Amino acid sequence: MTVSPWWRDAVVYEVYVRSFADGNGDGEGDLRGVRSRLGHLRDLGVDALWLTPFYPSPLADGGYDVADYRGVDPRFGTLDDFDALVADVHAHGLRLIIDIVPNHTSDRHPWFREAVGAPPGSPARDRYIFRRGRPGPDGEDPPNDWPSAFGGPAWTRLPDGEWYLHLFATEQPDLNWRDPTVRSEFEDILRFWLDRGVDGFRIDVAAGLVKDASFRDLAGRDHRVVSGPIYSRPEVHEIYRRWRRVLDGYGGDRMAIGEVWTDGPEELARYLRPDELHQVFQFDLQLAPWSASAFREVVLAALAAVAPTGAAPTWVLSSHDSVRHRTRYERPLSMPGVGTARAKAALLLLLALPGSAYLYQGEELGLPEVTDLPDGARQDPIWKRSRGGLPGRDGCRVPLPWSGTEEPFGFGPPGVRPWLPMPAGWASLTVEAQASDPSSMLAFYREALAMRRTLRGDLPEDLTWLDAPETALFFRRGPLTLALNCGDHPVRLPPGRPLLTTAPLYGDLLPGDAAAWLRTRG
Ligand code: NOJ
Numbered sequence: 001m002t003v004s005p006w007w008r009d010a011v012v013y014e015v016y017v018r019s020f021a022d023g024n025g026d027g028e029g030d031l032r033g034v035r036s037r038l039g040h041l042r043d044l045g046v047d048a049l050w051l052t053p054f055y056p057s058p059l060a061d062g063g064y065d066v067a068d069y070r071g072v073d074p075r076f077g078t079l080d081d082f083d084a085l086v087a088d089v090h091a092h093g094l095r096l097i098i099d100i101v102p103n104h105t106s107d108r109h110p111w112f113r114e115a116v117g118a119p120p121g122s123p124a125r126d127r128y129i130f131r132r133g134r135p136g137p138d139g140e141d142p143p144n145d146w147p148s149a150f151g152g153p154a155w156t157r158l159p160d161g162e163w164y165l166h167l168f169a170t171e172q173p174d175l176n177w178r179d180p181t182v183r184s185e186f187e188d189i190l191r192f193w194l195d196r197g198v199d200g201f202r203i204d205v206a207a208g209l210v211k212d213a214s215f216r217d218l219a220g221r222d223h224r225v226v227s228g229p230i231y232s233r234p235e236v237h238e239i240y241r242r243w244r245r246v247l248d249g250y251g252g253d254r255m256a257i258g259e260v261w262t263d264g265p266e267e268l269a270r271y272l273r274p275d276e277l278h279q280v281f282q283f284d285l286q287l288a289p290w291s292a293s294a295f296r297e298v299v300l301a302a303l304a305a306v307a308p309t310g311a312a313p314t315w316v317l318s319s320h321d322s323v324r325h326r327t328r329y330e331r332p333l334s335m336p337g338v339g340t341a342r343a344k345a346a347l348l349l350l351l352a353l354p355g356s357a358y359l360y361q362g363e364e365l366g367l368p369e370v371t372d373l374p375d376g377a378r379q380d381p382i383w384k385r386s387r388g389g390l391p392g393r394d395g396c397r398v399p400l401p402w403s404g405t406e407e408p409f410g411f412g413p414p415g416v417r418p419w420l421p422m423p424a425g426w427a428s429l430t431v432e433a434q435a436s437d438p439s440s441m442l443a444f445y446r447e448a449l450a451m452r453r454t455l456r457g458d459l460p461e462d463l464t465w466l467d468a469p470e471t472a473l474f475f476r477r478g479p480l481t482l483a484l485n486c487g488d489h490p491v492r493l494p495p496g497r498p499l500l501t502t503a504p505l506y507g508d509l510l511p512g513d514a515a516a517w518l519r520t521r522g
Contacts, residue, residue: 004253005253005255006047006048006095006253007048007095007200007253007255007257007278007279007312007356008312008355008356008461009312009354009355009356009456009459009461010047010048010095010356010357011045011046011047011048011351011356011357011359011449011452012046012047012048012049012050012097012356012357012358012359013041013044013046013048013049013050013358013359013360013361014049014050014052014319014320014358014359014360014361015034015049015050015051015052015361016029016052016320016360016361016397017029017030017031017034017051017052017053017054017063017076018052018059018062018063018076018397018419019361019397019398019399019400019411019418019419019420020033020034020037020361020399020400021033021034021036021037021400021402021411021412022399022408022411022412022413022416022418023035023036023077023412024077025412025413025416026075026412026416027408027412027416027417027418027419028075028076028418028419029076029399029411030054030075030076030077030081031054031072031076031077031081031082031085032077032081033412034049034051034085035081035084035085035088037402038088038089038092038094039092040431041092041094042092042093042094043446044364044442044445044446044449045445045446045449045450045452045453046094046359046449047094047095048094048095048096048097048199048200049089049094049095049096049097050097050098050099050202050358051096051097051098051099052099052320053066053099053101053204054072054073054076054077054082054098055067055068055069055071055072055073055101056068056071056072056073056074057073057106057108058106058107058108058171059379060106060107060169060171060172060381061150061168061169061171061172061381062320062379062380062397064099064101064168064172064204065101065104065105065106065107065108065169065171065172066101066105066106066109067105067106067108067109067110068109068110069100069101069185069186069189069192070189070192082196083196083197086196086197086198087197090197095199095200096197096198096199096200097198097199097200097201097202097255097257098193098198098200098201098202099201099202099204100186100189100190100193100201100202100203100204101204101205102175102177102186102203102204102205102206102209103167103174103175103204103205103208103209104166104167104168104172104173104174104175104205105172105173105175106171106172107170107171107172107173108171111124111127111128112128112173115127115128115130115164115173116158119160120132120160120161120162125162126176126179127175127176127179127181127182128164128165128173128174128175128176129164129165129173129174129175129176129211130162130163130164130165131143131155131162131163131164131165131215132161132162132163133157133161133163138161139161139163142154142155142157142163143155143163143215144215144216144217144218145217145218145219146165146167146217146218146229146230147218148166148167148168148169148170148385149167149168150168150169150381150382150385150386151382151385151386151390152385154166154167156170165211167205167208167230168205168381169381169385171381174208174211175209177209177210177235177236177239178210178213178235183239183242186243187242187243187246190243190246190247191246194246194247194250194254198254199252199253199254199255200254200255200256200257200278201255201256201257202256202257202259203256203257203258203259203277204259205259206236206240206258206259206260206271206277206280207231207232207236207258207259207260207261207262207271208230208231208236209236209239210233210235210236210239211229211230211233212228212229212230212233214229215229216229218230231261231262232260232262232267232270237270237271237273237276240256240258240271240276240277241275241276243256243277244256244275244276244277245275255278255279256277256278256279257277257278257279257280257281257314258271258277258279258280258281259280259281260280260281261283265301265304265305268280268282268305268306269305269306269308269309272306272309272310272311273309274309274310278311279311279312279314279356280311280314281314281316281358282302282305282306282313282314282315282316283316284298284301284302285298285299285302285315285316285317285350286316286317286318286319286322286325290329290342290486291486292468292470292471292472292473292484292485292486292487293470295349295473295484295486296465296473299353299475302315303354303462303463306355312354312355312356312461313353313354313355313356314355314356314357314358315350315353315355315356315357315358316357316358316360317343317346317347317350317359317360317363318359318360318363318396319358319360319396320360320393320396320397321393321396322393322396323369323395323396324360324362324363324367324368324369324395324396325339325343325346325363326339326340326342326343326363326366326367326368326369327339327368327369327371328369329342329343329346330368338513339368340366340441341502341503341513341514342486342513343363343366343441344441344444344502344514344515345484345485345486345502345513345514345515346515347444347445347448348448348482348484348500348502348515348516348517349473349482349484349515351448351449351452352475352477352480352482352517353463354459354460354461354462354463354477355461360396361400362396362400363445364441364442364445364446365400365401365429365430365431365434365441365442366429366440366441367398367400367401367426367429369395369396370394370395370396370398370420370423371391371395372423373394373395373398373420373421374421375388377394377420377421378391378392378394379394379419379420380392380393380394380397394420397420398418398420398421398422398423399411399412399418399419399420399422400431401422401426401427401429401430401431402430402431402432403430403431403432403433404427404430404432405427406424406427407421407422407424408422409422409426409427409430410430410431410432444502447500448500448517451499451500451517455479455480458478458479458480459477459478459479459480460477460478462477463475463476463477464476464477466481466494468483468491468494469487469491469492470487471485471486471487471488471489471491471512472484472485472486472487472491472510473486474494476494476520478520479519479520479521480499480517480518480519480520481494481495481496481517481518481519481520482515482516482517482518483510483515483516483518484514484515485510485511485512485513485514485515486512486513487512488512488513489512490506490509490510490511490512491509491510492508492509492510493505493508493509493510493516493518494518495518495520496518496519496520497518497519498516498517498518498519499516499517499518499519500516500517501514501515501516501517502514502515502516
């Protein structure tokens with residue numbers, strides 16, 4: 001059984017470009033760095049890479065503030081570097097997904113500069129969302145009560161009195177997707193990168209493009225709710241129908257995955273209609289606590305959500321937006337080794353599930369969240385807008401340790417300080433140190449991924465639940481049975497021959513905080 005197209009059961013590795021590998025020695029990761037480390041991804045055994053934004057950007061939000069959608073930021077390289085990367089990725093037998101950021105541009109994008117210089121009511125302003133303030137003496141209150149996802153109001157006022165909308169940082173003005181020039185521009189941008197050979201797109205803030213025309217207040221409701229005026233408005237689907245036609249115009253199973261946060265399965269399924277997106281991220285596994293019943297509920301709900309659409313589910317444990325799962329699983333009590341043991345077990349769950357898995361760089365090294373970054377080093381707008389009240393996401397974006405015993409651990413040339421400081425304790429977590437240690441997290445990831453590759457052709461796209469003790473979760477997919485024990489006490493394994501375990505078994509007992517893959521016959 002070969003699963004086709006490729007993305008239905010792919011393992012995709014998220015490369016946070018700025019923190020992956022520094023090829024030009026300026027302390028920040030770049031495309032040359034990615035090229036130089038493709039061997040790591042091939043040896044790891046993933047199918048594809050997803051590159052976070054590398055476009056020209058003032059980096060007010062780590063590159064999710066794009067000033068030019070058809071270029072490469074000089075810090076990250078050139079278009080030639082990009083073309084060479086595409087060729088090398090394909091030569092390594094991998095696929096390439098890039099991030100597209102259509103909800104907002106940078107405030108340095110030529111369109112926004114033009115809009116700011118143009119008078120209220122002009123077509124240049126109509127590409128964004130400009131409004132007058134609430135009726136009152138001087139329009140001093142923003143047009144409505146929408147908050148920025150990074151804290152504070154979602155509106156900023158210009159000196160001429162008009163306000164513009166930004167669902168994220170002030171430097172990320174929201175585009176007006178009711179303007180046809182915005183729509184045609186992005187279809188053109190998709191073609192630009194498809195022509196250069198990319199295999200797919202990850203669509204940032206995919207549910208937010210079209211706002212309710214009334215711009216009504218949220219009046220105390222959570223801004224993310226689907227029934228609200230911001231996300232998953234019906235008109236957003238027209239956009240993806242058009243994008244799908246663009247993608248379908250190219251050969252080679254090009255795909256798109258949407259970053260869609262919804263509050264219900266029906267809403268999620270709408271994005272997966274056959275003429276819309278191929279996949280959407282399903283984030284509930286990442287949000288679930290370390291609990292067999294919570295995992296079971298999440299898996300059931302995720303499978304049920306995609307079932308009517310025929311799309312494959314997607315799974316994720318960590319990303320550049322969340323606390324690394326090794327650290328999440330240690331909380332609230334920090335017992336040494338628990339996070340690592342659970343992270344290994346979670347990998348066996350992730351890779352046993354039908355559908356595709358999205359890994360985040362560094363999880364294969366068991367990296368923890370860095371919680372003690374100096375204030376002066378932090379860059380996340382969440383940290384800045386909360387005036388240090390919230391730590392933000394820098395702690396999961398610390399550069400990768402590749403080799404050696406001191407900073408920058410092979411991330412870049414010796415002596416060059418990386419853009420975020422790297423903990424001294426990472427000497428034992430480098431790729432080099434782990435590659436030669438059969439008991440390392442890296443060795444375990446390689447083994448699990450290799451085994452999944454061998455088995456994948458025989459795995460049906462659905463699963464069968466097996467009876468399990470309360471603290472455990474057992475399911476079977478053809479020849480593969482997964483057993484996960486989230487409790488403290490050992491549980492008896494279901495039938496099967498152990499193929500891979502995260503901890504030594506006691507006879508047929510699986511210890512707590514451990515998982516096993518078993519081979520089942522018949
Ligand atoms: C989601 C991205 O993953 C995140 O990093 C970014 O800050 C927001 N979208 C805004 O673009």
